[in-house]
Amino acid sequence: MARPKNVKHIFVTGGVVSSLGKGILSASLGLLLKSRGLRVAIQKYDPYINVDPGTMSPYQHGEVYVTDDGAETDLDLGHYERFLDEPTSQASNLTMGRVYKSVLDKERQGDYLGGTVQVVPHVIDEIKDRMGELAKNGNLDILITEIGGTIGDIESLPFLEAMRQLKLDLGPRNVLNIHLTLVPYIKAACELKTKPTQHSVKMLLETGIQPDILVCRSELPLSKDIKNKVGHFCNVHELDVVGLSDCATIYDVPLMLLQEQLDIRVMKKLGVKKFSDPDLAYWREFTNKVRNPAEGEVTIAICGKYTEYPDAYKSILESFVHAGAANNVKVNIRLLRAEDAEENAGDIAEVMEGVHGLLVAPGFGDRGIEGKISFVQYARENNIPFLGICLGMQCASIEFARHVCGLTEANSTEFSKRCRQPVIDLMEHQKKVKEKGGTMRLGSYPCILKEGTKAHAAYGKFLINERHRHRYEFNNEYRRLFEENGMLFSGTSPNGDLVEIIEIRDHRWFVAVQFHPEYKSRVHSVHPIFKGFVAAAKEYHQGARQLTLERESPSFHVEHAGGEGERQF
Template identity: 55%
Template sequence: MVIKYIFVTGGVTSSLGKGIISASLGMLLKSRGYKITIQKLDPYFNVDPGTLNPYEHGECFVTQDGAETDLDLGHYERFLDQPTTKDNNVTSGLIYKTVIDNERKGYYLGKTVQVIPHITNEIKRRIKMLGSSNNYDIIITEIGGTVGDIECLPYIESVRQLKWELGELNSLVIHLTLLPYISVTGEIKTKPTQHSVRNLMENGIQADILVCRTEKHISKNIRNKLALFCNVKPEHVIESINTKVIYDIPYLLHLQNFDKSVLDHLNLSTFTSPNLHKWKIFLKKYKNPKYEIKIALVGKYVSLHDSYKSITEALIHAGTENEIYVNIKWIYSEKIKENNIEEYFNEISGILIAPGFGIRGIEGKILATKYAREKKIPFLGICLGMQIAIIEFARNVLEIRNAESNETNPYTSYPVISLMKKQKNITKKGGTMRLGNWKCSLIKGSKIFSIYGGKKEIIERHRHRYEFNNEYLENFSNAGMKTVGINPDTGLVEAIELDNHIFFLGVQFHPEYKSTVSNPHPLFNYFVQISKNYKSFVYHR
């Protein structure tokens, strides 16, 4: 079977949800039996998002093969319930770097290197590369940015060339736009979408399907008007109305025959209906919880919730699985002080210390961890969160008052968290951390061992540069903080637990990356369960 290609572009404004539309379409097509993957092409010149500030970009998602990627890849994995790889995310930085490196190696035989054909050829190569080594039926490619942006032009030109090369039945362009609602007049305005489609046409591309982001339902008249002025069929004008639940979107699109229209255009069979049974059960449970708990998410980037997107979605997955509404209380760690800590954690059922880098907000996280330990509140520390738990325990239980991490104080005399040996001579920051899948051997009889169903060895994704200092291992173990997960190849500590606590677990890896709608992660599942039990015991006795 010839591989079919779908391109998703955006217009009018950024952040309309191309990633969610792409993920939703991918889920619908997969549920019909097609083998799908989704790729994100980003127009910024960073080689990858690994060194970007979360305030600017949101979460940096990590794939199982160790690539630092755009957060939309998290959506792809959560909706499709299948892993992505480094080939699923390409930036302009990576494209241009590859072309320049090739020029330095003499690959172009002295030719003048230009955007066309060299940059566009590399973009097309990256798009096709996914299909060359995998048996995919359909590849969905999301083009980051907005049509009309200067940095998007090479991608748009590449799509134009590919449309011609692949043929009409083997490619399709979906254009996501905004239909602004003017509340004063009560009108939905179509002109911005018309201009966006015209801009796309000026670059040689005709949109095949329009997906219109809107806060009001689109009337038949508006559909017909958009169809007339944008050269699409009325049934190919798809409404994407604002919704509080992103997991509603695939079903809402399906009700408008979005997936059928795509398959019809690509000359693919629509005889098999999408199997949405499990998805509908998930939505029903999510919208009708039997219980509610409040989880404190303590971090330094909480003003932009997308900075912790995978964590919040993992809590949603676990909460829905247990018919529990997880009410997240966002707490900026820098504001936590000894004299106000009670007000921040009043009626909290669980405390999660989020990942992060740098010294800002560290002391607030340590105070929150101390509060969870002493008050016996369920606690989960992820990556830096585990390291914070170790520092707090060293200071307040082992009485090593000046215990610190080499990250925040390279000259500390008590580095309970230290730089990994393989990291000590690294000067380049991008893509050099401990990344992707690593093994972890679990200790039999520990809580984490039972949470993972008695597995002796697990594989989880990582993104860190610092580690527990094994010189202090015996001191911690003797005082009640047990090492319950160890990397079998390096001896690095992967997980710690506290004795005599309802649930106090720190993990160096990132379990949130593997949680999906169909398969909530067991650590989040247990954390939500134990937090619900804690609430019932403390607040209702």
């Protein structure tokens, strides 16, 4: 198939309010274009001054997504990878902080020959250079760039100016702007209102940018009259006004945009003439399983420190959607606040009622740790399928040390610097690290699996590569004691020095990993750990349901204090 000579740039901006879904829109459009045989990459530009989100609170930023090459990035890169099944990298996420840092470093090095360093041209030129970086280095047809923030934000103006200049430099057939806005539905008037979109486009025009395509989020589908009205007042053809009404899941968005012919409009405007029919059979099959699982549902509890803000666990939540579809069940999520178990320890059995699997989530710091340990203990003692991720693995190690191995003072030096029994300790090379940002064990590392373990059964191979984000590790001084008490070290680094996966030998399904499997789960390839965990929860649920049915049958055996007897109904 003939390829376009130049890389085509698509910029996605947002207006009216934040959190409209620019990342989902970008990922969905990328999927549609890829399904037509085009080579696509997506990048995200964030207007905040932080160099990266690595030191930001989950309450402000949500999840920090980690790439194979160790970049701490925006959570939207997770959507890009999950939809396109293409890896992102350090070059895929640019912040204004990184732009200013680069400009200042060049000034210190004398690169500007004594000139006055200004936003125009120096900062703008730096952004333009970065905008083309993936296009230069990648074998691409289309490069989609999502601009973070909302039109009208002061901090995003340099990105918009760089985009305006790039369109002049490359020509209108090589650069296209898609503007995502909100068309709210006013229930009292039973009417969709277009005025917020008109004002948003007016603010975009003030920066010198005329949107080429408008995508309008709304509760209800847009009528032809509404599209015509929006197009008329925003100087956009009505065919270039695309409706995006609320969907049951984010995975329905590409199919809705396909129906709206967004990809066709994009390719026409960019002059892409050679493309295939969309190949989305696997996507339709997946979304059908998500909407209509044939084998019931299971409930998974997630115990964490940031459960008030689910975006902190975005990749974990999406991994359960993938694993649910792979097991043909719906996964219901019950979010549990770790501190609640510390304040009301006796309520754990009550909140775990009807739960078929427990995941203890990653995080940092000592807040809620004892609560997490209590939940781990409940799952271990009651033979409930368990998965621990990163800090969850460390909490599982501490719990096992205290309540199985008899190390009553076991802890992590992250929480207790003078801990007498540090089963979790700071990695040796981390002890002299002072800076916080980008200094952890980050990115993809290999792991060797032990045959005959649940981990090996899940993956079906001996060598895996998984992404990491942590400073503390399992203390090898305690390995023998753990093994003597029934713990399996089923995954280690190739040299055997670092513990990557632990399991309890006699438990139904108790697996904890030091890495982050959620970063590598895809619609196209469900992560084996999540798939195996949900399968274990499904089996546990079916076993519990069968037991209930047996108890409700006309005759069953129960144990009484005086011995076993038969009770008739």
